[in-house]
Structures are given as C-alpha cells and as structure tokens.
Amino acid sequence: GYQFKSSSEQAAEIFIYEELKEKYGYQNFQECYIDRMNHRAEWYNLITNYNQPDRAKLAKEILKSVDCYVGMREREEILECVKQKLFDLIIWVDRSEHLPLEPADSFNIDKSLADIIIDNNGSLADLVHKVFRLGKLL
Numbered sequence: 275g276y277q278f279k280s281s282s283e284q285a286a287e288i289f290i291y292e293e294l295k296e297k298y299g300y301q302n303f304q305e306c307y308i309d310r311m312n313h314r315a316e317w318y319n320l321i322t323n324y325n326q327p328d329r330a331k332l333a334k335e336i337l338k339s340v341d342c343y344v345g346m347r348e349r350e351e352i353l354e355c356v357k358q359k360l361f362d363l364i365i366w367v368d369r370s371e372h373l374p375l376e377p378a379d380s381f382n383i384d385k386s387l388a389d390i391i392i393d394n395n396g397s398l399a400d401l402v403h404k405v406f407r408l409g410k411l412l
Contacts, residue, residue: 276412278342282310285321285332293320314380318347329354333361347381364388365408371395 291306300306325331329351366388394401
C-alpha cells in the first residue's frame with residue numbers, strides 16, 4: 275500500500291524539464307524523463323543545486339504526496355533528511371553483482387547509510403519473496 279515517486283521523476287516535473295527542454299529539444303516531459311540516463315551527471319548537479327541551501331528540499335516535496343522516496347543519489351542529502359527526521363527507514367536494494375555502481379559524478383552514496391539491505395543478486399522471485407517479507411514487517 276505504500277506509494278512512491280522517484281526523485282528523477284519529481285525533479286523533472288518540478289524544474290528539470292523546463293530547464294533542459296530547449297537545450298535538448300524535448301517535445302514533452304516524457305522525452306526528457308526517458309533521456310535522463312544520457313545525462314546522469316547533469317541531472318545530479320541540477321538536483322544538488324535545487325537542494326540549496328536546504329539539502330532536504332526535494333525530499334520534502336516528494337514526501338508531500340507519497341510515502342517513499344526512491345532514488346536519492348547524494349550523501350549530504352540523505353544525511354540532512356535523517357537530521358530533519360524525514361525518513362523512518364532507509365532501504366538499500368543491492369544488485370552490485372550484476373550492475374556496477376553509478377559513476378561518482380552522479381552518485382556518491384553507499385549502503386553503509388542504509389538501515390536495511392535487500393540482496394537483489396538472485397532471481398526476480400527471490401527479490402519478490404524478500405520484499406513481501408519486509409512488507410509484512412512494515
């Protein structure tokens with residue numbers, strides 16, 4: 275029953291689409307959002323700048339309408355959200371045996387910040403089982 279919105283989607287809705295539409299010739303929000311994978315460092319920098327001086331600004335916007343924040347990529351933002359008591363729990367879903375971590379120019383966190391780590395290096399069925407077990411606890 276928990277609802278979430280990714281940080282990239284929320285940021286694109288709030289300001290990134292408007293910021294980048296002319297630069298990249300996006301015809302609509304969806305084009306911008308889909309193309310984010312080609313501009314990870316730029317999106318990271320735009321979000322980091324948006325979160326000034328309050329590092330928790332985007333998180334607060336997201337949590338106004340949903341229960342969960344998905345996709346934070348900046349260590350100082352997580353620490354500020356914890357300081358402001360915005361998060362009850364930080365969950366890291368780890369797929370590092372199959373996918374490398376994002377480059378440092380768009381991602382500077384690690385699983386040491388998590389309260390719970392879910393291993394997602396097995397099958398989809400394994401992940402679903404683990405998530406349902408966690409959901410029962412929550």
